[in-house]
Structures are given as structure tokens and as C-alpha cells.
Amino acid sequence: MRIREFVAHKSKFILSYSFVLLLLIMGARLLQDRSWFLGIFAFISAILIFYVYCIARKVPLKYLLPGVLLLIFFQIYPAVYSGYVAFTNDSNGHQLSKTQAVNAIIDDSLIPVDGIEPISYVVAKVEATKSLVVIFQYPAGTYWAGNSQLLRRLKLSQLEREPDGRVKQASGYVVFNSEQSAAYANELQNIRIKIDDSTSLQPVDIDLMEAFQPSFKYSEIGDILTDLNSGQVYSPNDNGQMVSASGEVLYPGWKVNVGWRNFSSIISDEEVKRPLLAVLLWTFVNAFLVVVLSFLMGLSLALVFNFQHLRSRRFYRTIFIMPMAIPSVLSVLVWAGLFGTETGVIDRLFHISTPWLTDNLWARVAVLIVELWLAFPYMFLICTGAIQAIPNEILEAAEIDGASPLKSFRLIKLPLVMRTIAPLLVSSGAMALNNFGAIYLLTGGGPVFSNSNGNAGATDILISYTYKLAFNSQEGNNYGLASALSILNFILVGAISVYGLRKMKTMEGVN
Numbered sequence: 333m334r335i336r337e338f339v340a341h342k343s344k345f346i347l348s349y350s351f352v353l354l355l356l357i358m359g360a361r362l363l364q365d366r367s368w369f370l371g372i373f374a375f376i377s378a379i380l381i382f383y384v385y386c387i388a389r390k391v392p393l394k395y396l397l398p399g400v401l402l403l404i405f406f407q408i409y410p411a412v413y414s415g416y417v418a419f420t421n422d423s424n425g426h427q428l429s430k431t432q433a434v435n436a437i438i439d440d441s442l443i444p445v446d447g448i449e450p451i452s453y454v455v456a457k458v459e460a461t462k463s464l465v466v467i468f469q470y471p472a473g474t475y476w477a478g479n480s481q482l483l484r485r486l487k488l489s490q491l492e493r494e495p496d497g498r499v500k501q502a503s504g505y506v507v508f509n510s511e512q513s514a515a516y517a518n519e520l521q522n523i524r525i526k527i528d529d530s531t532s533l534q535p536v537d538i539d540l541m542e543a544f545q546p547s548f549k550y551s552e553i554g555d556i557l558t559d560l561n562s563g564q565v566y567s568p569n570d571n572g573q574m575v576s577a578s579g580e581v582l583y584p585g586w587k588v589n590v591g592w593r594n595f596s597s598i599i600s601d602e603e604v605k606r607p608l609l610a611v612l613l614w615t616f617v618n619a620f621l622v623v624v625l626s627f628l629m630g631l632s633l634a635l636v637f638n639f640q641h642l643r644s645r646r647f648y649r650t651i652f653i654m655p656m657a658i659p660s661v662l663s664v665l666v667w668a669g670l671f672g673t674e675t676g677v678i679d680r681l682f683h684i685s686t687p688w689l690t691d692n693l694w695a696r697v698a699v700l701i702v703e704l705w706l707a708f709p710y711m712f713l714i715c716t717g718a719i720q721a722i723p724n725e726i727l728e729a730a731e732i733d734g735a736s737p738l739k740s741f742r743l744i745k746l747p748l749v750m751r752t753i754a755p756l757l758v759s760s761g762a763m764a765l766n767n768f769g770a771i772y773l774l775t776g777g778g779p780v781f782s783n784s785n786g787n788a789g790a791t792d793i794l795i796s797y798t799y800k801l802a803f804n805s806q807e808g809n810n811y812g813l814a815s816a817l818s819i820l821n822f823i824l825v826g827a828i829s830v831y832g833l834r835k836m837k838t839m840e841g842v843n
Contacts, residue, residue, distance in 0.1 A: 348385045352378045369409070377401050411822075418594055418815035424808030426572050426585045433586040434550050437557065437574065442544035445531055450540045452498060455513035455520065456505040464519050467499045467507070468541060470527070477505065478525045513538055557582065594816035604813070607781050607788030608797070614696070615793040619764035622703045623757060629704065630711025631749070635741075638719050649716070656709040664773040667702045671774075692790035695775050699791050703770050707760065718752040719745065758832035765825050771796045794821045 359374030380401075384393045420426075428436065453468035456477065465477045467486070475486040492501035501507055508516075517538065525533040525541075533541045549558050557566040557574050566574040572588035573581050597604055633652055637645050655663065670677045671688035679686055688698045722745060730740045771777055777792035777800065787800050798821065802814030 345386065348381065352382045352386075355381070373405070373409075414815045414818050417811050418819055419589055419591060420587050420812050421572055421585075421590045421593075422587050422811040422815075423813070424810070425583050426587050428584055428586050430568075430572070430586040433572075433584050434557065434574075436584055437582050438546045438548050438550060441547040442532075442534075443547050445543040445545050448531075448543040450536070450542050451533065452539055453535070453541055454499050454507055454539070455516055456499075456502060456507045459504055459506060464516060464523075465505070466520070466523060466525070466535065466541070467502060467505065468533070469497055469499075470533075472497075475499065476525075477502070479523050480525070483525055483527075510538060590812070594812045595820075597813065598816065598820070603785060607784035607792075608817075610781065610790075611788055611792050611794055611797045614791070615765060618696075618699065618703070618793060619761055619767075621700055622707055622764045622767075623761050625700070625704050626707035626711045626760070627715075627757065629708045630713075631715045633708075633712045634715035634719050635745075638716065649712075652712055653709045655705055656713075660706055660769060661773060663706060664702055664770050667698075667705070668774050671698050689775055690779055692779055695779055695791050699771065699774060702774055703764070703767060706770065707764070710760070714753050714756055715749060718749040721752065722748050754836040755833065758829055758836065761832065762825050762829050765793070765828070766795050766821070767793070768795045768799065772799070794824070 355374050355378035359371045359378065362371035362374060365371075380397060384390060384397050451468050451470050453466040456465055456467050457463065458465060458477075463479065463482075465479045465482075467475065467477045469475050475488070475491060477484050477486055486502065490503040491499050494500050499507060513520075520535045520538070523535055527533060527543070530545050531543055532545075533543055536542050547559060547561050549560055550556075551558065555568060558564070559566070564576050564578075564580070566576050566580075566582055569575045570588070571585065571590070573583075573585040575581050598608060599605060636642070637649050637652075639645075642648075668689070673679060673687055673690065674685050676688065678684075678688075686694055688694050726744060727740060730744055735743070771791055771793055775789070775791045777789040777796045779791075780786055780789045787804075788797050792800070794817065798814045798817040801810050801817065803809055
């Protein structure tokens with residue numbers, strides 16, 4: 333017994349130390365990648381975990397700390413970061429820093445250098461470090477081994493050469509033939525060897541390099557880019573782009589703070605506002621109908637199966653709770669197959685041809701059916717519990733007083749049930765407002781509106797519209813605008829939830 337306790341005690345410490353070490357390694361790697369917040373968070377988490385589980389051994393903190401750390405990592409940090417992105421122009425072409433964007437413009441402007449003929453090379457690996465290099469001759473009689481990180485001059489005594497001057501063997505290097513070199517074609521494309529401040533060599537074939545020079549030059553003094561061919565000057569604008577006096581824009585741009593522009597574009601930009609109004613309307617209508625219909629269906633089933641003389645009540649209840657046991661993703665995909673026009677089971681069974689997923693109205697009907705299927709078992713379950721929690725004495729007293737079943741339901745059962753499940757109805761409404769999975773898997777938000785540039789459809793709700801703007805936009809991903817919409821979504825859902833919870837207080841007097 334003592335041996336078992338000893339092993340269990342030591343195992344806890346080993347696991348704690350291992351987890352702390354893993355967090356420290358992750359933190360160091362994140363800081364190396366300039367992810368400052370996540371790196372510091374990993375270090376602080378490691379210190380707190382080590383203190384709580386290995387030194388202090390405070391029982392309450394052992395239960396509290398994991399929840400707090402996960403709350404910060406999965407809730408607070410994403411919310412704060414989304415708020416930051418909402419005030420930037422983070423989108424396609426605006427995801428780099430200014431230095432990275434300027435360097436990318438210069439790198440993309442490379443043109444061949446007149447007067448330098450293509451240079452032959454051989455591919456090799458350094459024996460000591462296994463680094464991939466190219467060995468070439470430039471100028472005649474001078475041999476070099478280099479890649480993007482290093483450039484080393486080779487002595488003639490190190491080389492064994494072909495009659496045409498190509499290197500056959502090199503001391504300290506493993507030289508490859510043409511067939512072996514072809515295996516490194518992708519790595520060779522990324523090699524850029526600087527031979528002076530403005531000229532670099534790049535492989536253009538499996539055995540040839542060309543000299544290139546950028547056609548743009550950046551000056552830090554005036555913060556300008558100059559086209560060396562035309563003399564055109566480009567300077568930065570407020571949108572994080574280099575622009576000429578004639579309005580020509582260079583790409584990529586960089587991320588800058590744009591203030592409230594993303595929020596104002598929701599109101600002022602017609603391409604955003606037009607589909608957004610339709611999306612918002614359907615978001616609220618869809619959530620309202622799903623909550624109301626699922627509640628009515630769940631309450632009706634709960635009342636029916638609460639009838640004392642009904643046989644096999646447990647069996648029927650189990651059958652109607654079964655949809656909760658099926659993964660929702662699988663359920664939605666099955667429903668998508670059932671709703672196939674002409675080929676779907678529903679159309680084939682009734683010999684009809686209904687555009688379930690291609691017509692605006694029918695697509696919304698299909699979404700409501702699927703969401704009702706997913707939601708009613710939960711409502712059935714909580715309504716059953718609420719009805720069974722009503723004391724029989726109250727119902728018997730009402731019956732003695734001559735109350736009809738309908739009056740007993742309207743004046744006693746329904747108010748008591750509503751008092752019990754009102755908070756759950758509020759949370760169900762919040763979930764219905766953000767039911768991304770059902771929309772995305774069933775219709776993808778479609779059918780698409782003709783005036784939305786493919787970004788919004790008849791069944792899109794606010795969260796799926798936000799997702800499309802962020803990741804699936806035909807005009808390029810717009811993370812700044814999507815983050816602004818996510819904040820709007822948070823405010824709307826939060827306001828509705830707070831209003832619902834406050835209204836719920838009026839039911840506290842029901843006795």
C-alpha cells in the first residue's frame with residue numbers, strides 16, 4: 333500500500349514538472365516567433381502551475397487555476413484581439429508590417445541585370461552541417477559556395493573540375509549530379525545569393541543562375557520608394573500603402589490603425605449594408621422561430637408523456653430524446669442529403685420536386701426544420717423536469733376548486749414551468765443567434781444574394797456572414813470588418829440576453 337501511495341505521489345510531481353517544462357518550451361518558442369502575449373502567458377502559467385501544484389499545495393487554487401487560465405486563453409484573449417483587429421485594416425494585402433511590405437515590394441521588382449551572362453552552378457551539401465548550397469564561378473577563375481544565409485569563397489586546391497570549369501568534387505562538400513539536383517528543385521527556388529548591395533543571383537534552372545537587381549529603391553529619410561526605371565516616387569498613405577502622385581498603388585500594403593472606419597462602413601458602405609440588413613432580419617426571425625417552435629413542441633410532448641395512464645412512457649421519452657445522442661454535425665449532413673432536389677429521400681418519397689436548398693423561402697424552411705430537430709429534445713427534457721417538479725398538491729387543489737384541465741395548464745402549470753425554464757430559454761435564444769454549424773453545413777448560407785458579391789445568402793445569420801467576410805470573401809479576406817461585425821454580434825446577443833434575464837425577474841413573484 334505504501335509503495336502504491338509513493339508511486340502515485342511521485343507520478344503527480346513528474347506530470348506537474350513535465351507540464352511546466354512543456355509550457356516553458358512553448359513560451360520560449362512563442363517569444364522567438366514574436367508572439368509576445370502568448371509567450372508571456374505561457375511563462376506566467378508555468379510559474380503559477382508550479383507554485384500551486386508543487387509548492388503551495390492549496391486545494392482551492394488547484395480547482396480554480398485551470399478554469400481561470402483556460403478562460404483567459406479561450407475567451408478573454410480572443411475577444412481582446414478581435415477588438416484590436418476591428419480597429420485595423422487587417423485584410424488581404426494588409427497583413428504585414430511596414431518593413432516587411434516594403435521589402436516584399438522590392439523583392440517582387442527584381443529584373444535581370446544587363447551585362448551579366450547566366451552563371452552555371454552545381455548543387456552540393458556541406459558535409460559538416462548538411463546545408464544545401466550552390467557552387468559557382470564568378471567572375472572567371474573565382475569559385476564560391478553559398479545560399480541565402482552564407483557565401484564562402486573556395487580555394488582552387490579544394491576543387492576537382494571538369495574541362496569546362498564546372499566543379500566535379502569539392503573538399504568538405506557532397507556534390508550532386510543533375511539527377512540528384514532535381515530532387516532539390518523547390519529548395520533551389522528559394523535561394524538568393526547577394527554578391528553586392530543591389531545585385532543577387534537566383535537559380536532559374538537546375539544548373540543556371542541569373543543576376544537580378546530590384547527596380548525599386550527605398551529611402552528611410554523621406555520614407556519613399558523610387559522606381560529606378562521611370563523615376564516615379566511612391567509615399568505611404570493613411571491606408572498602409574505606397575502610392576504615387578498619380579494614384580498608382582503598390583502591393584502588398586501593411587497593417588495600420590484605421591480608427592472607427594470598419595464600424596462606419598457597416599452603415600455607410602452600400603455593399604456591406606445591403607446584405608447586412610437582410611442577414612440581421614433573418615438572424616432574429618430564425619432565432620425567434622427556433623426557440624418558440626422548439627419550446628412549444630417540447631412542452632407539448634412533455635405534457636403528453638406526463639399523462640399517468642399512458643403506457644411505455646419511458647420508451648417514448650427515450651425515442652424523442654434520441655436526436656440529442658446523435659452528433660449534430662452528422663444529423664445536419666444527413667438532413668442535407670434528405671433535402672436534395674429530386675434525388676433526396678423526401679422528394680422521392682412524395683414524388684415532388686422542391687428546391688429545398690436553392691430557393692430562398694424553401695432553404696429557410698429547411699433550416700428551420702433542421703434546427704427544430706436539433707433543439708426540441710432539449711426543450712422536451714427540461715419541460716419534462718419542470719412539469720414533474722410541480723407539487724401534486726397544487727394541481728389537486730385546483731381540480732377540487734373546479735378548474736378545467738385547460739385553465740389548470742394556463743394558470744398553474746405554464747407559469748411555474750416558465751419560471752423554471754426562463755433562464756434556459758434565454759440561453760437557447762443566444763445559442764440560436766449563433767448557430768453557425770447548422771447554417772454552414774446545411775446551406776452554406778445560400779442561396780446567395782445577387783447584390784452581395786457572393787458574401788451573403790438567404791439563410792446566412794450574422795455569425796456565418798462574419799465568417800464569410802473573414803475567410804471566404806470573393807473580394808479577399810477582410811479580418812478588420814469581420815472583427816467589427818463580431819463585436820456587433822456580441823453586443824446584440826449580450827443586450828438580448830441581459831434584457832431577457834431582467835424580464836425573467838418579473839416571474840419571480842409567481843408562487
